[in-house]
Amino acid sequence: MPLDDPGGGDGSSGPEDLPVLQTEARGHQAVQRALPLVWTSSEHGQSGPAHAGVDAASSSACWSDASRACRNTAETLACAGPRRHAPRDAESGRLDLPVVSVLDVDSLCVSYGPVQAVRGVSFSVAEGEIVGLLGANGAGKTSTLEVCEGYRPASSGTVRVLGLEPTDQALRQEVGVVLQDIGVTPFLSVREVLTRNAAYYDQPRPVAEVIDLVGLGEKADVRVQTLSGGQQRRLDLALGILGSPRLLFLDEPTTGFDPGARRGAWQLVRDLRDQGTTIVLTTHYLEEAEALADRVVVIAAGEVVAEGAPAELGGRSDGPTVVRFRVDPGAVLPALPTSDQIVREGDHVRVACADVVETLWRLTGWAREEGGVLDGLSVQRATLEDVYLQLTGAPR
Numbered sequence: 001m002p003l004d005d006p007g008g009g010d011g012s013s014g015p016e017d018l019p020v021l022q023t024e025a026r027g028h029q030a031v032q033r034a035l036p037l038v039w040t041s042s043e044h045g046q047s048g049p050a051h052a053g054v055d056a057a058s059s060s061a062c063w064s065d066a067s068r069a070c071r072n073t074a075e076t077l078a079c080a081g082p083r084r085h086a087p088r089d090a091e092s093g094r095l096d097l098p099v100v101s102v103l104d105v106d107s108l109c110v111s112y113g114p115v116q117a118v119r120g121v122s123f124s125v126a127e128g129e130i131v132g133l134l135g136a137n138g139a140g141k142t143s144t145l146e147v148c149e150g151y152r153p154a155s156s157g158t159v160r161v162l163g164l165e166p167t168d169q170a171l172r173q174e175v176g177v178v179l180q181d182i183g184v185t186p187f188l189s190v191r192e193v194l195t196r197n198a199a200y201y202d203q204p205r206p207v208a209e210v211i212d213l214v215g216l217g218e219k220a221d222v223r224v225q226t227l228s229g230g231q232q233r234r235l236d237l238a239l240g241i242l243g244s245p246r247l248l249f250l251d252e253p254t255t256g257f258d259p260g261a262r263r264g265a266w267q268l269v270r271d272l273r274d275q276g277t278t279i280v281l282t283t284h285y286l287e288e289a290e291a292l293a294d295r296v297v298v299i300a301a302g303e304v305v306a307e308g309a310p311a312e313l314g315g316r317s318d319g320p321t322v323v324r325f326r327v328d329p330g331a332v333l334p335a336l337p338t339s340d341q342i343v344r345e346g347d348h349v350r351v352a353c354a355d356v357v358e359t360l361w362r363l364t365g366w367a368r369e370e371g372g373v374l375d376g377l378s379v380q381r382a383t384l385e386d387v388y389l390q391l392t393g394a395p396r
């Protein structure tokens with residue numbers, strides 16, 4: 001059945017027969033899913049990879065794909081088989097499994113040939129938390145997430161999602177994923193794509209509600225191919241939350257969003273958390289991490305270099321206060337306390353000080369008495385960005 005066919009090809013197939021996959025190529029990467037994971041093939045005793053209906057025999061080819069894990073539509077469709085079901089709570093319909101952490105990553109290593117992308121990463125995520133993975137380009141965040149999502153095998157170490165192997169079919173209804181790059185059928189409308197994918201879930205959110213949540217009401221009936229980049233990203237987000245997942249992975253969810261849309265997405269993420277969804281996200285926007293994350297895990301060169309609440313990361317809450325201002329490039333500053341660390345770049349001055357009152361007293365005295373100019377004077381604790389740049393060794 002072509003993926004573009006929302007009606008099940010010849011009309012004989014119902015949702016249960018469909019390979020749960022919404023993959024279309026975007027650029028050179030044939031990227032899988034807006035639907036989370038597809039679980040199939042247990043009929044023959046195989047515990048197939050949790051991603052998109054690929055059986056054990058096919059998975060090795062998929063795993064070894066140099067592009068992002070298994071995202072080949074034709075191959076995935078060919079591998080699809082029947083689903084299996086794990087024990088569920090009769091009332092809530094949720095997995096009835098004893099779970100300590102929603103996500104446990106222990107000594108995870110991921111290698112691509114000679115490249116050691118992830119080198120012993122460990123962290124846990126408790127139910128109801130929003131945890132942000134931070135790190136520079138190539139730090140290993142996506143590789144880590146891909147193992148957690150069941151797309152990629154670990155080279156070593158263990159990952160448990162709701163106490164299960166990430167590839168366990170039982171996670172199908174529990175986990176939502178918004179990848180960095182999701183291909184969505186361009187010729188269907190937003191509503192058609194969501195309606196089609198809603199059929200893959202036991203308890204989907206109402207499509208109209210999801211459209212509303214991501215702010216695509218005005219675009220509900222236009223073809224996906226006419227959406228702007230930011231609007232397509234909102235659709236990606238819509239697909240990720242369609243199944244009311246218990247655990248939601250968001251890989252750079254607001255890239256391309258305008259500032260208003262970004263704040264709308266943040267509110268949506270908070271609302272999801274308040275409704276009980278556990279969220280693991282990656283982002284390069286530190287403001288986003290600060291606004292959303294209960295905890296951040298900073299990864300550098302494949303290793304965790306810091307972990308904690310954004311406000312406390314790297315001793316931030318106990319660290320120096322930073323005074324910033326602009327002066328004329330040739331201006332001679334007053335003498336400041338010797339413990340102050342002064343960085344001057346062009347007309348920008350940054351002073352990290354232990355005694356902010358003393359530093360401000362000297363600076364403002366200089367401004368009043370000698371006519372010094374302190375343009376844009378600001379006083380703040382080290383920002384998350386300051387701490388992050390320090391932790392990751394990036395230039396400041």
Ligand code: ATP
Binds near residue numbers: 143
């Ligand atoms: P970004 O913020 O740019 O998305 P990231 O932290 O998500 O980066 P990864 O995508 O996990 O980083 O990449 C980690 C390292 O692994 C990089 O050096 C990258 O070049 C390498 N890498 C990732 N995927 C592959 C692959 N399929 N084959 C070979 N190397 C890869």
